[in-house]
Amino acid sequence: MTDQVRITEIEHAPNRRQLLRAAGAVAVGGIAAQAISTSALADDTTETAPTELLVARDDAPLGARLQGVQHFGVTVQNMDRAYEFYTEVLGGTEVFRDGDFQGERIHNTLLTDQEIVARERKVNPRTLGIPNLRDGAQRLDVRFIQFDNVVIELLQYRDADQPTGSGDSFAEPRDHMSPAFPRSMHICFYLRDDVDFNKFIRDLEAEAAKRGMNQVKANRIVTVTSEGERLAAPLSANSNPITEGLSDGWTLIYAKGPEGEQLEFVKALGPVKKRFADALTAHRQRNQNNGG
Structure with missing residues (x-):
């Protein structure tokens, strides 16, 4: 499907057009479309605010012009498998799906920097994992x-x-997925306060295994030297509760998702929960003072 066809479709789809306008037509790590709720659209001052307010906001510090983090993106090897994990295992709800994106505009939007590197190195773009969306080969x-x-x-x-x-x-998935690599990213899920963390991890691994998602594995807080030892570790080894210092009340574990992506699961109780709440209040107050 060409860019012209894609643009024509958007022009005849009011909901999509609103989404693109509200999102500024660019999603970090994604395409030019974002899932903006009805309330977010209603709060969009570009549609309702007086001109003088818009000018003031455009002169505010960059952080005051943001609404927060809209999404995290992960590139997957098998879309259906990843979708099943994030919806049926972890309980997310699909906002929408779109696809068959190709053409020069979307290619340049997503891949300009990588193509420049390939030219500088005088290598085939494909060897760097750069797809050819421009001509529609991918x-x-x-x-x-x-x-x-x-x-x-x-x-x-x-x-x-x-x-x-x-x-x-x-492209083939990358073999080295250590979180210590610069540029590595992870998705962090926030457990509810009353959830048994250790049981959650056990149930997560069991549910994923039933679905053949054998890559879904959580770390343990005790030293293990094989997969057998990891599975045999006691239930209490499924999470790391921190009880001192500035992180007092924080509990965490790292895991891998079905695509090998890095996941984190956390709980925040007691002192550390208050630190986050106080920081959120201060952040909102600062943005309000800055015209955000």
Whole structure:
């Protein structure tokens, strides 16, 4: 599907047009579309605010011009598998899906920097994992998944002859996924206060295993040297509660998702919960003072 066709479709879809306008037509790590709630659209001052207020906001510090984090994106090898994990296992709700993105505009929007690097190195762009959306040899599909306080975007770059959703990814997954690598990112899920953290991790691994998602594995807080030892570790080793210092009340564990992506699960109680609440209040007050 060409960019011109894509633009024509958007022009005839009022809801999509509103989404693009509200999102500023750009999503970090994603495409030019975001899932903006009805209330967020209603709060969009570009539609309702007086001109003088808009001018004041445009002169405010950059942070005061933001509404917060809209979504985290993860590029996947198997879209259907990732979608099943984030909706059926972790309980997210699909906002919408779109796909078959191709053409010069979207190619340049997403891949300009990587293409420049390939030219400078005098290498085939494909060897750097750069798809050819420009000519349509590869396509991009996306699905947005809503959780209580954030959206996750699943992205898949596939060859044009691969079916949407169930086809193979254009590029091979990276072998080295240590969180210590610079540029590595992770998705952090916030557990409810009354949830048994250790049981949650056990149930997460069991549910994923039933679905054949054998890559879904959580770390343990005790030293293990094999997969057998990891599975045999006591239930209490499934989470790391911190009881001193500035992180007192923080509990966490790292895990891998079905695509090998880095996940984190946390709880924040007691002193550290208050630190986050106080920081949020201070952040909102500062933005209000700055015209945000």
